[in-house]
Amino acid sequence: MNEPIYVTQPVLPELAEFIPYLEQIWKNKILTNCGPLHQQLEKELCEYLGVDYISLFNNGTIALVTALQALGLEQGEVITTPYTFVATAHSIVWNKLTPVFVDIDPETSNIDPKKVEKAITAKTVAILPVHCYGIPCEVEQLQALANKHSLKLIYDAAHAFGCEYQGQSLLNYGDLSVISFHATKVFNTFEGGAIICHTAEMKQRIDRLKNFGIVDETTVDGISLNGKLSEVHSALGLLQLKTIDKTLEARQKIDENYRNFLQNIDGIKCISRLHLEKDNYSYFPIVISERYPLSRDELFEKLKANNVFARKYFYPLMTDLNVYQQFKSEAPNAKQLSEQVLCLPMYPTLIIEQIQMIVDVIQECAK
C-alpha cells in the first residue's frame, strides 16, 4: 500500500550544503556561547522577519519560561488559552505564576479578548495568548486591555514564523513574542526558538538570562537557565533561511488545494486564514461538525486505516489534563473545537495526488 503520510515532515537542506558549515565549526572550534553563526542567524532573522531584536534559544519552551522571567513577573495570575500545546501553560507554572484559562473565539481559535477582560483581577500580571495555527490574535484589543490594566503582553508565537499582519511582522506585537524552531514547525533548526523584543536593553537582559544570568566573570544577576542555541543548530537555520520563501509558497499551494477540494463536503469546515497579509500556512485544521456522518475520532481512525496520520491539535484542552486540574475553568468554545478539530498533513513536499487521496477518504465517508 501507499507510504504513510504524517501530519508533517521536516524541511531539510541537501546534506552536502551543510558540510561546509560543519567544517567551519570544526576549524574555528567555537561550538556555542553565541558564536559567529549564532550572531549571523540573529542578524539574518531580524532582516527576514522585519523585527528589531531577536535572541535565539535552544527551544521555544525555554524561551517562553525566560520571556516571563525577563519581564520580572514573580507572582500573580497570567491569563492564557486552554487551546494550545502544553508548553504555553507549563512556562507559566515553571515561573510559579498561576495560569487562568480563558475561552477562545471559535472563528479564529484564539483567546477571546472580551472574556480576557472579564477574567482580569487584582492579581493579574500578564496575558499570554497564542497565535494559534499562525492566525493572528485580536492584537489591538489585547494591547488596549494590557495598557488599561498595566499588564504585560507576551505572545506565544510558536506557529507564527514569517506571518505579517497590518503591514508588519506579527512578531512585533506585544511586549515580547516567542517562536519555536522545532522540527515540526514551518522553519526548523532541529530544535530551537527565539524571543523577539523591542529594545537593546531588553535583548541584553534576555541574552544574560539565557546564559545562567551571567553578567561578567564575577557577576550573576538572575537565577535562570541555559537556553543557548548551538553553532550547529544556528548553521542549519542559516541554510533553512535560503529556502524559506519556497517553503512558504509550497505550503500556500497545499492550503489552496485542500480548500478547493474540501469546499463542498457537508459538515467539513476549513478554518479561515483571511486575516493575514503574509501567511505561513502552518497547519491545516478542519472542523468536523455534527452534519458529517463520522465523529472527529472516527474520521481520525478512518484516515489512519488509509495510512494517513492526522493529528488532534489541540486535544485535550489544558483544562482537561490531570496535571492542570487545580486550574480548571469552563471554556465551552475551546472544548467544542478540541473535540471537532483535526489537523491534516501539511508540509512542502506533500504532492497533489496525496492531497487528493486524503480528500477522497474524507469525501467517501460523507456519502
Ligand SMILES: *Cc1c(COP(=O)(O)O)cnc(C)c1O
Ligand atoms: C511547539 C510549540 C511550543 C514549544 O516549542 P518547542 O520549541 O517545541 O519547545 C510552544 N507553544 C506552542 C503553541 C507550540 O506549538
